[in-house]
Amino acid sequence: MSVEFLEWINIRIHDKKYFTARYLAHLSDISGMQSETIAKILCGFLFTILTFCDQAHFFANSILIGVPLLLIFCYPEEKPADESFYIYFPVFGGITLFDRNLESVPCYYVMKLMLFLLFFTPPYTLHKQISDLLSKDPGVENTIQSRASTGKSTGKPLEPSTRTAVSRQPTSKSSVKTDVTQLTTPSPMAFRSKPKNSDVKVTTIEEYYREEELLSPNGTVINRVITGPFRKETTRIENKKDK
Known part of the structure:
Protein backbone atom coordinates (compact mmCIF):
# COMPACT_ATOMS: atom_id res chain seq x y z
CA MET A 1 0.00 0.00 0.00
CA SER A 2 1.01 3.63 -0.41
CA VAL A 3 2.87 5.27 2.47
CA GLU A 4 0.44 8.19 2.41
CA PHE A 5 -2.51 5.82 2.69
CA LEU A 6 -1.01 4.03 5.72
CA GLU A 7 -0.17 7.35 7.34
CA TRP A 8 -3.76 8.53 6.84
CA ILE A 9 -5.08 5.35 8.52
CA ASN A 10 -2.60 5.68 11.39
CA ILE A 11 -3.67 9.29 12.06
CA ARG A 12 -7.34 8.24 12.25
CA ILE A 13 -6.40 5.62 14.85
CA HIS A 14 -4.11 7.65 17.15
CA ASP A 15 -4.78 11.36 16.60
CA LYS A 16 -7.64 12.32 18.95
CA LYS A 17 -8.36 15.28 16.72
CA TYR A 18 -10.60 12.83 14.81
CA PHE A 19 -13.68 11.14 16.28
CA THR A 20 -12.49 7.66 15.22
CA ALA A 21 -9.36 7.98 17.40
CA ARG A 22 -11.44 9.32 20.29
CA TYR A 23 -13.83 6.33 20.15
CA LEU A 24 -10.94 3.88 19.88
CA ALA A 25 -9.24 5.51 22.86
CA HIS A 26 -12.46 5.18 24.87
CA LEU A 27 -12.74 1.47 23.98
CA SER A 28 -9.05 1.07 24.81
CA ALA A 56 -24.34 -7.29 4.06
CA HIS A 57 -26.30 -4.92 1.80
CA PHE A 58 -27.82 -3.16 4.81
CA PHE A 59 -24.59 -2.90 6.83
CA ALA A 60 -22.45 -1.65 3.95
CA ASN A 61 -24.87 1.04 2.81
CA SER A 62 -25.59 2.10 6.41
CA ILE A 63 -21.88 2.74 6.94
CA LEU A 64 -21.49 4.55 3.61
CA ILE A 65 -24.43 6.83 4.42
CA GLY A 66 -24.04 7.14 8.19
CA VAL A 67 -20.37 8.18 8.31
CA PRO A 68 -20.73 11.14 5.88
CA LEU A 69 -23.88 12.32 7.66
CA LEU A 70 -22.08 11.99 11.00
CA LEU A 71 -19.28 14.20 9.68
CA ILE A 72 -21.66 16.76 8.25
CA PHE A 73 -23.97 17.19 11.23
CA CYS A 74 -21.96 16.05 14.30
CA TYR A 75 -18.33 16.75 13.44
CA PRO A 76 -18.35 19.47 10.77
CA GLU A 77 -14.82 20.58 11.71
CA GLU A 78 -13.52 17.15 10.63
CA LYS A 79 -15.44 16.73 7.39
CA PRO A 80 -13.80 17.11 3.96
CA ALA A 81 -14.69 19.90 1.57
CA ASP A 82 -18.35 20.19 0.63
CA GLU A 83 -17.46 19.74 -3.04
CA SER A 84 -16.35 16.16 -2.32
CA PHE A 85 -19.85 15.22 -1.14
CA TYR A 86 -21.32 16.59 -4.37
CA ILE A 87 -19.39 13.82 -6.12
CA TYR A 88 -19.67 11.18 -3.40
CA PHE A 89 -23.45 10.94 -3.00
CA PRO A 90 -24.40 10.81 -6.73
CA VAL A 91 -21.79 8.10 -7.38
CA PHE A 92 -22.93 6.18 -4.31
CA GLY A 93 -26.56 6.35 -5.43
CA GLY A 94 -25.69 5.21 -8.95
CA SER A 104 -23.03 -12.27 -6.47
CA VAL A 105 -19.42 -11.11 -6.99
CA PRO A 106 -17.30 -12.43 -4.08
CA CYS A 107 -16.59 -9.78 -1.44
CA TYR A 108 -18.56 -7.23 -3.45
CA TYR A 109 -19.58 -5.12 -0.43
CA VAL A 110 -16.03 -5.17 0.94
CA MET A 111 -14.78 -3.82 -2.41
CA LYS A 112 -17.57 -1.25 -2.45
CA LEU A 113 -16.61 -0.04 1.02
CA MET A 114 -12.94 0.19 0.02
CA LEU A 115 -13.84 2.03 -3.19
CA PHE A 116 -15.62 4.82 -1.34
CA LEU A 117 -12.88 4.91 1.28
CA LEU A 118 -10.48 5.81 -1.54
CA PHE A 119 -12.63 8.88 -2.23
CA PHE A 120 -10.95 10.67 0.66
CA THR A 121 -7.67 8.86 1.34
CA PRO A 122 -4.44 10.15 -0.20
CA PRO A 123 -2.90 9.81 -2.67
CA TYR A 124 -6.03 8.59 -4.47
CA THR A 125 -8.73 11.14 -3.54
CA LEU A 126 -11.04 9.81 -6.22
CA HIS A 127 -13.51 12.68 -5.82
CA LYS A 128 -10.89 15.10 -7.20
CA GLN A 129 -10.16 12.87 -10.16
CA ILE A 130 -13.85 12.49 -10.95
CA SER A 131 -14.33 16.24 -10.58
CA ASP A 132 -11.54 16.85 -13.09
CA LEU A 133 -13.17 14.45 -15.56
CA LEU A 134 -16.51 16.20 -15.20
CA SER A 135 -15.01 19.65 -15.59
CA LYS A 136 -15.20 21.55 -18.86
CA ASP A 137 -13.48 19.93 -21.80
CA PRO A 138 -10.38 21.97 -22.75
CA GLY A 139 -11.17 21.42 -26.42
CA VAL A 140 -14.32 23.45 -26.00
CA GLU A 141 -12.35 26.34 -24.53
CA ASN A 142 -9.90 26.25 -27.48
CA THR A 143 -12.81 26.36 -29.91
CA ILE A 144 -14.34 29.35 -28.14
CA GLN A 145 -11.00 31.17 -28.08
CA SER A 146 -10.39 30.51 -31.79
CA ARG A 147 -13.84 31.84 -32.68
CA ALA A 148 -13.27 34.92 -30.57
CA SER A 149 -9.91 35.63 -32.23
CA THR A 150 -11.46 35.12 -35.68
CA GLY A 151 -14.18 37.62 -34.85
CA LYS A 152 -11.63 40.21 -33.70
CA SER A 153 -9.46 39.84 -36.81
CA THR A 154 -12.39 39.96 -39.19
CA GLY A 155 -14.07 42.97 -37.64
CA LYS A 156 -17.42 44.33 -38.81
CA PRO A 157 -18.56 43.54 -42.36
CA LEU A 158 -18.28 46.38 -44.83
CA GLU A 159 -21.54 48.07 -45.68
CA PRO A 160 -22.49 48.24 -49.37
CA SER A 161 -21.66 51.59 -50.95
CA THR A 162 -24.18 53.62 -52.90
CA ARG A 163 -21.56 55.23 -55.13
CA THR A 164 -20.00 53.97 -58.33
CA ALA A 165 -16.23 53.76 -58.38
CA VAL A 166 -14.51 54.07 -61.75
CA SER A 167 -10.81 53.24 -62.13
CA ARG A 168 -8.91 54.78 -65.08
CA GLN A 169 -5.37 53.79 -64.04
CA PRO A 170 -3.50 51.47 -66.45
CA THR A 171 -1.94 48.29 -65.15
CA SER A 172 1.77 47.50 -65.27
CA LYS A 173 1.39 44.84 -67.99
CA SER A 174 -0.99 46.66 -70.23
CA SER A 175 -1.63 50.27 -71.10
CA VAL A 176 -5.31 49.61 -71.72
CA LYS A 177 -7.49 51.49 -69.34
CA THR A 178 -10.07 49.40 -67.51
CA ASP A 179 -13.32 50.41 -65.92
CA VAL A 180 -14.21 48.75 -62.68
CA THR A 181 -17.77 49.40 -61.62
CA GLN A 182 -18.86 48.56 -58.16
CA LEU A 183 -22.38 47.28 -57.78
CA THR A 184 -24.56 49.62 -55.86
CA THR A 185 -27.55 48.90 -53.77
CA PRO A 186 -30.46 51.14 -54.71
CA SER A 187 -31.92 52.96 -51.81
CA PRO A 188 -35.60 52.32 -51.28
CA MET A 189 -38.03 55.09 -52.27
CA ALA A 190 -39.53 56.99 -49.42
CA PHE A 191 -43.30 56.85 -49.29
CA ARG A 192 -45.24 59.21 -47.11
CA SER A 193 -47.57 57.19 -45.04
CA LYS A 194 -51.09 58.41 -44.58
CA LEU A 214 -93.46 98.86 -33.79
CA LEU A 215 -95.73 98.70 -30.80
CA SER A 216 -98.21 101.31 -29.45
CA PRO A 217 -98.42 102.24 -25.74
CA ASN A 218 -101.22 99.78 -25.24
CA GLY A 219 -99.18 96.93 -26.84
CA THR A 220 -100.76 96.69 -30.27
CA VAL A 221 -98.63 96.30 -33.38
CA ILE A 222 -98.47 99.46 -35.41
CA ASN A 223 -95.94 98.40 -38.01
CA ARG A 224 -93.94 95.22 -38.83
CA VAL A 225 -90.70 95.22 -40.86
CA ILE A 226 -88.94 92.05 -42.06
CA THR A 227 -85.35 92.34 -43.29
CA GLY A 228 -83.03 89.74 -44.66
CA PRO A 229 -81.92 87.18 -45.52
CA PHE A 230 -78.79 87.19 -43.39
CA ARG A 231 -75.96 84.52 -43.37
CA LYS A 232 -74.15 83.20 -40.34
CA GLU A 233 -71.03 80.99 -40.63
CA THR A 234 -69.70 78.79 -37.84
CA THR A 235 -66.33 76.99 -38.11
CA ARG A 236 -65.06 74.14 -35.91
CA ILE A 237 -62.29 71.50 -36.02
CA GLU A 238 -63.19 67.82 -35.77
CA ASN A 239 -60.94 64.77 -35.39
CA LYS A 240 -61.65 62.14 -38.02
CA LYS A 241 -60.45 58.54 -37.51
CA ASP A 242 -59.78 56.34 -40.53
CA LYS A 243 -60.91 52.75 -40.19
Missing part, protein backbone atom coordinates in the same frame (compact mmCIF):
# COMPACT_ATOMS: atom_id res chain seq x y z
CA ASP A 29 -9.64 2.44 28.30
CA ILE A 30 -12.54 0.06 28.84
CA SER A 31 -10.93 -3.10 27.46
CA GLY A 32 -7.28 -2.41 28.25
CA MET A 33 -6.24 -3.23 24.68
CA GLN A 34 -4.32 -0.95 22.33
CA SER A 35 -6.18 1.20 19.81
CA GLU A 36 -4.54 -0.57 16.86
CA THR A 37 -5.65 -3.98 18.17
CA ILE A 38 -9.22 -2.79 18.60
CA ALA A 39 -9.17 -1.29 15.09
CA LYS A 40 -7.97 -4.61 13.60
CA ILE A 41 -10.65 -6.57 15.49
CA LEU A 42 -13.38 -4.20 14.26
CA CYS A 43 -12.10 -4.42 10.67
CA GLY A 44 -12.06 -8.23 10.82
CA PHE A 45 -15.57 -8.31 12.29
CA LEU A 46 -16.81 -5.94 9.58
CA PHE A 47 -15.11 -8.00 6.86
CA THR A 48 -16.89 -11.13 8.10
CA ILE A 49 -20.29 -9.46 8.12
CA LEU A 50 -19.86 -7.94 4.63
CA THR A 51 -18.65 -11.24 3.19
CA PHE A 52 -20.85 -13.92 4.75
CA CYS A 53 -23.86 -12.19 6.30
CA ASP A 54 -27.18 -12.07 4.44
CA GLN A 55 -27.62 -8.48 5.60
CA ILE A 95 -23.68 2.18 -7.79
CA THR A 96 -26.23 1.21 -5.12
CA LEU A 97 -28.89 0.81 -7.82
CA PHE A 98 -26.94 -2.21 -9.11
CA ASP A 99 -26.17 -3.80 -5.72
CA ARG A 100 -28.54 -6.70 -6.18
CA ASN A 101 -27.04 -7.50 -9.57
CA LEU A 102 -23.43 -7.27 -8.40
CA GLU A 103 -23.63 -8.84 -4.94
CA PRO A 195 -51.83 59.16 -40.96
CA LYS A 196 -54.60 57.20 -39.44
CA ASN A 197 -55.95 60.24 -37.58
CA SER A 198 -56.53 63.67 -39.23
CA ASP A 199 -58.25 66.94 -38.33
CA VAL A 200 -61.21 68.13 -40.40
CA LYS A 201 -62.35 71.74 -40.62
CA VAL A 202 -66.17 71.95 -40.66
CA THR A 203 -67.98 75.19 -41.66
CA THR A 204 -71.71 75.57 -40.97
CA ILE A 205 -73.66 78.26 -42.90
CA GLU A 206 -77.07 79.39 -41.58
CA GLU A 207 -79.54 81.76 -43.32
CA TYR A 208 -82.05 83.75 -41.27
CA TYR A 209 -84.44 86.79 -41.43
CA ARG A 210 -84.91 89.62 -38.96
CA GLU A 211 -88.37 90.82 -37.98
CA GLU A 212 -89.01 94.25 -36.30
CA GLU A 213 -92.37 95.35 -34.84
Whole structure:
Protein backbone atom coordinates (compact mmCIF):
# COMPACT_ATOMS: atom_id res chain seq x y z
CA MET A 1 0.00 0.00 0.00
CA SER A 2 1.01 3.63 -0.41
CA VAL A 3 2.87 5.27 2.47
CA GLU A 4 0.44 8.19 2.41
CA PHE A 5 -2.51 5.82 2.69
CA LEU A 6 -1.01 4.03 5.72
CA GLU A 7 -0.17 7.35 7.34
CA TRP A 8 -3.76 8.53 6.84
CA ILE A 9 -5.08 5.35 8.52
CA ASN A 10 -2.60 5.68 11.39
CA ILE A 11 -3.67 9.29 12.06
CA ARG A 12 -7.34 8.24 12.25
CA ILE A 13 -6.40 5.62 14.85
CA HIS A 14 -4.11 7.65 17.15
CA ASP A 15 -4.78 11.36 16.60
CA LYS A 16 -7.64 12.32 18.95
CA LYS A 17 -8.36 15.28 16.72
CA TYR A 18 -10.60 12.83 14.81
CA PHE A 19 -13.68 11.14 16.28
CA THR A 20 -12.49 7.66 15.22
CA ALA A 21 -9.36 7.98 17.40
CA ARG A 22 -11.44 9.32 20.29
CA TYR A 23 -13.83 6.33 20.15
CA LEU A 24 -10.94 3.88 19.88
CA ALA A 25 -9.24 5.51 22.86
CA HIS A 26 -12.46 5.18 24.87
CA LEU A 27 -12.74 1.47 23.98
CA SER A 28 -9.05 1.07 24.81
CA ASP A 29 -9.64 2.44 28.30
CA ILE A 30 -12.54 0.06 28.84
CA SER A 31 -10.93 -3.10 27.46
CA GLY A 32 -7.28 -2.41 28.25
CA MET A 33 -6.24 -3.23 24.68
CA GLN A 34 -4.32 -0.95 22.33
CA SER A 35 -6.18 1.20 19.81
CA GLU A 36 -4.54 -0.57 16.86
CA THR A 37 -5.65 -3.98 18.17
CA ILE A 38 -9.22 -2.79 18.60
CA ALA A 39 -9.17 -1.29 15.09
CA LYS A 40 -7.97 -4.61 13.60
CA ILE A 41 -10.65 -6.57 15.49
CA LEU A 42 -13.38 -4.20 14.26
CA CYS A 43 -12.10 -4.42 10.67
CA GLY A 44 -12.06 -8.23 10.82
CA PHE A 45 -15.57 -8.31 12.29
CA LEU A 46 -16.81 -5.94 9.58
CA PHE A 47 -15.11 -8.00 6.86
CA THR A 48 -16.89 -11.13 8.10
CA ILE A 49 -20.29 -9.46 8.12
CA LEU A 50 -19.86 -7.94 4.63
CA THR A 51 -18.65 -11.24 3.19
CA PHE A 52 -20.85 -13.92 4.75
CA CYS A 53 -23.86 -12.19 6.30
CA ASP A 54 -27.18 -12.07 4.44
CA GLN A 55 -27.62 -8.48 5.60
CA ALA A 56 -24.34 -7.29 4.06
CA HIS A 57 -26.30 -4.92 1.80
CA PHE A 58 -27.82 -3.16 4.81
CA PHE A 59 -24.59 -2.90 6.83
CA ALA A 60 -22.45 -1.65 3.95
CA ASN A 61 -24.87 1.04 2.81
CA SER A 62 -25.59 2.10 6.41
CA ILE A 63 -21.88 2.74 6.94
CA LEU A 64 -21.49 4.55 3.61
CA ILE A 65 -24.43 6.83 4.42
CA GLY A 66 -24.04 7.14 8.19
CA VAL A 67 -20.37 8.18 8.31
CA PRO A 68 -20.73 11.14 5.88
CA LEU A 69 -23.88 12.32 7.66
CA LEU A 70 -22.08 11.99 11.00
CA LEU A 71 -19.28 14.20 9.68
CA ILE A 72 -21.66 16.76 8.25
CA PHE A 73 -23.97 17.19 11.23
CA CYS A 74 -21.96 16.05 14.30
CA TYR A 75 -18.33 16.75 13.44
CA PRO A 76 -18.35 19.47 10.77
CA GLU A 77 -14.82 20.58 11.71
CA GLU A 78 -13.52 17.15 10.63
CA LYS A 79 -15.44 16.73 7.39
CA PRO A 80 -13.80 17.11 3.96
CA ALA A 81 -14.69 19.90 1.57
CA ASP A 82 -18.35 20.19 0.63
CA GLU A 83 -17.46 19.74 -3.04
CA SER A 84 -16.35 16.16 -2.32
CA PHE A 85 -19.85 15.22 -1.14
CA TYR A 86 -21.32 16.59 -4.37
CA ILE A 87 -19.39 13.82 -6.12
CA TYR A 88 -19.67 11.18 -3.40
CA PHE A 89 -23.45 10.94 -3.00
CA PRO A 90 -24.40 10.81 -6.73
CA VAL A 91 -21.79 8.10 -7.38
CA PHE A 92 -22.93 6.18 -4.31
CA GLY A 93 -26.56 6.35 -5.43
CA GLY A 94 -25.69 5.21 -8.95
CA ILE A 95 -23.68 2.18 -7.79
CA THR A 96 -26.23 1.21 -5.12
CA LEU A 97 -28.89 0.81 -7.82
CA PHE A 98 -26.94 -2.21 -9.11
CA ASP A 99 -26.17 -3.80 -5.72
CA ARG A 100 -28.54 -6.70 -6.18
CA ASN A 101 -27.04 -7.50 -9.57
CA LEU A 102 -23.43 -7.27 -8.40
CA GLU A 103 -23.63 -8.84 -4.94
CA SER A 104 -23.03 -12.27 -6.47
CA VAL A 105 -19.42 -11.11 -6.99
CA PRO A 106 -17.30 -12.43 -4.08
CA CYS A 107 -16.59 -9.78 -1.44
CA TYR A 108 -18.56 -7.23 -3.45
CA TYR A 109 -19.58 -5.12 -0.43
CA VAL A 110 -16.03 -5.17 0.94
CA MET A 111 -14.78 -3.82 -2.41
CA LYS A 112 -17.57 -1.25 -2.45
CA LEU A 113 -16.61 -0.04 1.02
CA MET A 114 -12.94 0.19 0.02
CA LEU A 115 -13.84 2.03 -3.19
CA PHE A 116 -15.62 4.82 -1.34
CA LEU A 117 -12.88 4.91 1.28
CA LEU A 118 -10.48 5.81 -1.54
CA PHE A 119 -12.63 8.88 -2.23
CA PHE A 120 -10.95 10.67 0.66
CA THR A 121 -7.67 8.86 1.34
CA PRO A 122 -4.44 10.15 -0.20
CA PRO A 123 -2.90 9.81 -2.67
CA TYR A 124 -6.03 8.59 -4.47
CA THR A 125 -8.73 11.14 -3.54
CA LEU A 126 -11.04 9.81 -6.22
CA HIS A 127 -13.51 12.68 -5.82
CA LYS A 128 -10.89 15.10 -7.20
CA GLN A 129 -10.16 12.87 -10.16
CA ILE A 130 -13.85 12.49 -10.95
CA SER A 131 -14.33 16.24 -10.58
CA ASP A 132 -11.54 16.85 -13.09
CA LEU A 133 -13.17 14.45 -15.56
CA LEU A 134 -16.51 16.20 -15.20
CA SER A 135 -15.01 19.65 -15.59
CA LYS A 136 -15.20 21.55 -18.86
CA ASP A 137 -13.48 19.93 -21.80
CA PRO A 138 -10.38 21.97 -22.75
CA GLY A 139 -11.17 21.42 -26.42
CA VAL A 140 -14.32 23.45 -26.00
CA GLU A 141 -12.35 26.34 -24.53
CA ASN A 142 -9.90 26.25 -27.48
CA THR A 143 -12.81 26.36 -29.91
CA ILE A 144 -14.34 29.35 -28.14
CA GLN A 145 -11.00 31.17 -28.08
CA SER A 146 -10.39 30.51 -31.79
CA ARG A 147 -13.84 31.84 -32.68
CA ALA A 148 -13.27 34.92 -30.57
CA SER A 149 -9.91 35.63 -32.23
CA THR A 150 -11.46 35.12 -35.68
CA GLY A 151 -14.18 37.62 -34.85
CA LYS A 152 -11.63 40.21 -33.70
CA SER A 153 -9.46 39.84 -36.81
CA THR A 154 -12.39 39.96 -39.19
CA GLY A 155 -14.07 42.97 -37.64
CA LYS A 156 -17.42 44.33 -38.81
CA PRO A 157 -18.56 43.54 -42.36
CA LEU A 158 -18.28 46.38 -44.83
CA GLU A 159 -21.54 48.07 -45.68
CA PRO A 160 -22.49 48.24 -49.37
CA SER A 161 -21.66 51.59 -50.95
CA THR A 162 -24.18 53.62 -52.90
CA ARG A 163 -21.56 55.23 -55.13
CA THR A 164 -20.00 53.97 -58.33
CA ALA A 165 -16.23 53.76 -58.38
CA VAL A 166 -14.51 54.07 -61.75
CA SER A 167 -10.81 53.24 -62.13
CA ARG A 168 -8.91 54.78 -65.08
CA GLN A 169 -5.37 53.79 -64.04
CA PRO A 170 -3.50 51.47 -66.45
CA THR A 171 -1.94 48.29 -65.15
CA SER A 172 1.77 47.50 -65.27
CA LYS A 173 1.39 44.84 -67.99
CA SER A 174 -0.99 46.66 -70.23
CA SER A 175 -1.63 50.27 -71.10
CA VAL A 176 -5.31 49.61 -71.72
CA LYS A 177 -7.49 51.49 -69.34
CA THR A 178 -10.07 49.40 -67.51
CA ASP A 179 -13.32 50.41 -65.92
CA VAL A 180 -14.21 48.75 -62.68
CA THR A 181 -17.77 49.40 -61.62
CA GLN A 182 -18.86 48.56 -58.16
CA LEU A 183 -22.38 47.28 -57.78
CA THR A 184 -24.56 49.62 -55.86
CA THR A 185 -27.55 48.90 -53.77
CA PRO A 186 -30.46 51.14 -54.71
CA SER A 187 -31.92 52.96 -51.81
CA PRO A 188 -35.60 52.32 -51.28
CA MET A 189 -38.03 55.09 -52.27
CA ALA A 190 -39.53 56.99 -49.42
CA PHE A 191 -43.30 56.85 -49.29
CA ARG A 192 -45.24 59.21 -47.11
CA SER A 193 -47.57 57.19 -45.04
CA LYS A 194 -51.09 58.41 -44.58
CA PRO A 195 -51.83 59.16 -40.96
CA LYS A 196 -54.60 57.20 -39.44
CA ASN A 197 -55.95 60.24 -37.58
CA SER A 198 -56.53 63.67 -39.23
CA ASP A 199 -58.25 66.94 -38.33
CA VAL A 200 -61.21 68.13 -40.40
CA LYS A 201 -62.35 71.74 -40.62
CA VAL A 202 -66.17 71.95 -40.66
CA THR A 203 -67.98 75.19 -41.66
CA THR A 204 -71.71 75.57 -40.97
CA ILE A 205 -73.66 78.26 -42.90
CA GLU A 206 -77.07 79.39 -41.58
CA GLU A 207 -79.54 81.76 -43.32
CA TYR A 208 -82.05 83.75 -41.27
CA TYR A 209 -84.44 86.79 -41.43
CA ARG A 210 -84.91 89.62 -38.96
CA GLU A 211 -88.37 90.82 -37.98
CA GLU A 212 -89.01 94.25 -36.30
CA GLU A 213 -92.37 95.35 -34.84
CA LEU A 214 -93.46 98.86 -33.79
CA LEU A 215 -95.73 98.70 -30.80
CA SER A 216 -98.21 101.31 -29.45
CA PRO A 217 -98.42 102.24 -25.74
CA ASN A 218 -101.22 99.78 -25.24
CA GLY A 219 -99.18 96.93 -26.84
CA THR A 220 -100.76 96.69 -30.27
CA VAL A 221 -98.63 96.30 -33.38
CA ILE A 222 -98.47 99.46 -35.41
CA ASN A 223 -95.94 98.40 -38.01
CA ARG A 224 -93.94 95.22 -38.83
CA VAL A 225 -90.70 95.22 -40.86
CA ILE A 226 -88.94 92.05 -42.06
CA THR A 227 -85.35 92.34 -43.29
CA GLY A 228 -83.03 89.74 -44.66
CA PRO A 229 -81.92 87.18 -45.52
CA PHE A 230 -78.79 87.19 -43.39
CA ARG A 231 -75.96 84.52 -43.37
CA LYS A 232 -74.15 83.20 -40.34
CA GLU A 233 -71.03 80.99 -40.63
CA THR A 234 -69.70 78.79 -37.84
CA THR A 235 -66.33 76.99 -38.11
CA ARG A 236 -65.06 74.14 -35.91
CA ILE A 237 -62.29 71.50 -36.02
CA GLU A 238 -63.19 67.82 -35.77
CA ASN A 239 -60.94 64.77 -35.39
CA LYS A 240 -61.65 62.14 -38.02
CA LYS A 241 -60.45 58.54 -37.51
CA ASP A 242 -59.78 56.34 -40.53
CA LYS A 243 -60.91 52.75 -40.19
